[in-house]
Amino acid sequence: MKILVTGGAGFIGSHIVEHFQGQAEVRVLDNLRSGYKHNLAGLAHEFIEASILDRDAVRRAVQGVDYIFHLAAMISVPESMAKPVECNEMNTTGTLIVLEEAAKAGVKKLVLSSSAAIYGDNPMVPKIETMLPEPKSPYAITKLDGEFYCQMFAHEGRLQTACLRYFNVFGPRQDPGSQYAAAVPIFIHRALKNEPITIYGDGEQTRDFIFVKDIAAANAHMALHPEAAGVFNVAYGGKITINELCQTICRLTGSLSEVKYAAERPGDVKHSMAAVEKIRGAGLKHHWNLPEGLKATIEYFRNNSKPEQPKT
Numbered sequence: 001m002k003i004l005v006t007g008g009a010g011f012i013g014s015h016i017v018e019h020f021q022g023q024a025e026v027r028v029l030d031n032l033r034s035g036y037k038h039n040l041a042g043l044a045h046e047f048i049e050a051s052i053l054d055r056d057a058v059r060r061a062v063q064g065v066d067y068i069f070h071l072a073a074m075i076s077v078p079e080s081m082a083k084p085v086e087c088n089e090m091n092t093t094g095t096l097i098v099l100e101e102a103a104k105a106g107v108k109k110l111v112l113s114s115s116a117a118i119y120g121d122n123p124m125v126p127k128i129e130t131m132l133p134e135p136k137s138p139y140a141i142t143k144l145d146g147e148f149y150c151q152m153f154a155h156e157g158r159l160q161t162a163c164l165r166y167f168n169v170f171g172p173r174q175d176p177g178s179q180y181a182a183a184v185p186i187f188i189h190r191a192l193k194n195e196p197i198t199i200y201g202d203g204e205q206t207r208d209f210i211f212v213k214d215i216a217a218a219n220a221h222m223a224l225h226p227e228a229a230g231v232f233n234v235a236y237g238g239k240i241t242i243n244e245l246c247q248t249i250c251r252l253t254g255s256l257s258e259v260k261y262a263a264e265r266p267g268d269v270k271h272s273m274a275a276v277e278k279i280r281g282a283g284l285k286h287h288w289n290l291p292e293g294l295k296a297t298i299e300y301f302r303n304n305s306k307p308e309q310p311k312t
């Protein structure tokens with residue numbers, strides 16, 4: 001078996017590469033826009049450094065491949081607001097190029113990384129796949145475009161596809177230093193250094209966090225089950241407040257970090273939780289849970305950063 005992971009040098013992509021070690025030949029197509037070669041250290045793979053917008057490179061990358069995991073994208077909502085045309089090109093045109101070349105090459109199935117962002121700030125919870133999407137950013141709109149293109153290719157019989165709407169993913173190799181970093185890596189990084197942690201708003205907003213190894217396993221499951229088609233939420237179907245998340249991380253790290261509160265960020269959704277019946281119905285079982293995932297992630301950051309001595 002041979003797989004292609006676009007965006008394979010990124011946080012989630014590198015875990016898909018890891019998941020398939022010893023099971024498949026792995027090829028990665030990545031232009032290192034927000035990913036790093038060191039994310040793939042020690043993992044067997046063939047690396048093609050190119051953009052998904054480079055059709056010749058994509059054509060080469062899909063040759064002889066059975067399954068494609070398409071993750072390469074502009075991943076940040078704020079960046080997409082600042083650069084909507086670039087976002088549209090990377091996420092919509094890029095996905096279309098990958099779909100066209102995959103279909104021509106006779107790839108068996110493509111799994112698209114989509115996002116819960118497509119639900120927008122509809123206050124209804126849990127978010128269920130049949131809800132009317134309310135995308136509020138170029139990022140979310142282009143993820144929805146990708147889903148529709150995937151469904152179009154499947155309906156036309158050109159390529160089997162499945163689209164996974166991830167909720168909040170966390171785990172090893174998530175970048176705490178990027179301008180658009182997510183809460184879990186920032187909190188852990190700061191907690192380990194006993195630095196102040198900032199929570200935006202009152203911290204009572206809730207999220208449905210999922211450990212990255214379960215995201216990688218969900219991708220593999222969808223690829224290897226031809227009957228699983230369409231759009232699926234991927235999350236645990238649970239909820240934790242940002243205050244509880246912060247307290248848990250501080251307890252697990254033994255941190256002395258002070259918690260500060262800042263103004264709520266515009267566009268932040270109050271509650272986000274997934275309906276997970278559809279993906280369960282497709283036979284997916286998770287192997288991790290939130291506390292175990294957090295412990296593993298803290299362990300990773302402990303071994304991969306240099307925490308300072310506690311400030312007294």
Ligand SMILES: NC(=O)c1ccc[n+]([C@@H]2O[C@H](COP(=O)([O-])OP(=O)(O)OC[C@H]3O[C@@H](n4cnc5c(N)ncnc54)[C@H](O)[C@@H]3O)[C@@H](O)[C@H]2O)c1
Nearest residue numbers: 007009010011012030031032033034035051052072166169
């Ligand atoms: N992290 C999350 O919580 C989350 C939630 C929902 C959806 N997603 C989606 O999952 C996917 C992976 O996200 P991630 O968190 O691992 O981000 P990431 O930035 O770590 O990974 C994205 C990868 O794509 C590569 N890339 C970007 N543009 C490219 C291009 N034009 N050509 C080739 N490679 C390109 C980057 O260099 C990077 O390695 C993305 O599609 C993202 O939208 C992530």
